[in-house]
Amino acid sequence: MSEEEAYEFVKGTLKEERIIPYKEDELEIIKSIEQCINCGICINHCPVVAGVGVDQFSGPRSIAVELSRSPPEFWTTGDKVYLCTGCGTCREVCPQSVNIPEIVNMIRARIFEHRPDLVPKELHKVLETIHAHEKAFAPWDDPEDKIDSRDMRLERLGLPLVDIESKESADVLFYPGCQAEEMAQEVKEAAKVILKRFDVNFAVLDELSCCGLPARLIGDEKTARELNTSLKEKIKSLGVKMLVTTCAGCTSNISDIAVRDNWDIPIYHMIEYLIEHIGIDRLQAEMASDTSATKITIHEPCHLIKHTSRQILDYAVEILQAIPNVEVITSSARDSCCGGGGMVAYHAPSVAKSVVGINLAAIDATSASRVVTPCPLCTATLEDNLYRSGIPIDVDDLTVFIATHLSME
Ligand code: SF4
């Protein structure tokens, strides 16, 4: 039998047994799970297990075991993998560094390819929006309403509207992400106020396109890659030297794809950019000194501390401590997932709510009057759930908090 005939024979046998072989990049991820020693530490730390119990979500280790299944049998797996928020806690505590979040993404991609009927219908709807608009949120029906909403937000915060006159030879691309582009417009505008105050030569995209994270989390790797390529081309045509974003998910996702696809520019969260390129002394010098005393607590987004770098949150504390009359109080659950990740809230809101519950109790136990967090998704999730729970604590995106504490020019 020739080599070619042997290959065809093996392929035929696999088909008969309904086995779909792993691709080369998937085999790398599988090597990670082979390191597991079954200690169970990941289960003890998983916020979804803590929120809903092992009967509903059997935990990280069990997800990894599902890899031994053939995709046609994934109907037993579907219930589990779509409940993982992708927080990364399991990988962080695992003594063997088993990469569960990547395993979850890989299983979701295999389900999407071989058993799309098992993908929650709400996630198919998100994909429809992405395919229609290159964004995870549909644009406003009436663009005038979007402008009115932006202006109302700016007025409430006392922030000016910053016009960008020219994009020619900008050094920095400010990338707000889908959420701050369409929904949390105050975050985008606050970032522009800060960048202008420090004379940064920056541009924004005329037409923002998604970084690809939601498509990737749903398992549609093809769409995610197309969005990655589209964004790379837009950035290359601007010729900027770096990208700055205010979204935790965009920071971790774009950082990864920029390395994978050789973008050749550094990616920063706004907090990192402020400390590393503006400097704490300049920041402190621009802060208003006459603001009233505020006790705040910080929520730490998983996509920053567990997928990018914990140092970003050290920077966040450094900035907050440089604002006069602000006292930072630590919440015992400051780094616990808010439940907003992994697209869970789209199809299983009660599970997402159980996850955020751990946070709410801890925030309520502080004497803080405000929570700040450097991510518009965490901001929206905490704000909504604190309000629904009747806990009278305000929530601000950290970029907004900084912009509203700059001195008047
Ligand atoms: S990534 Fe987070 S939610 Fe998902 S299994 Fe790990 S600890 Fe649980």
Ligand code: SF4
């Ligand atoms: S913590 Fe790591 S080694 Fe322990 S059971 Fe979980 S995946 Fe396996």
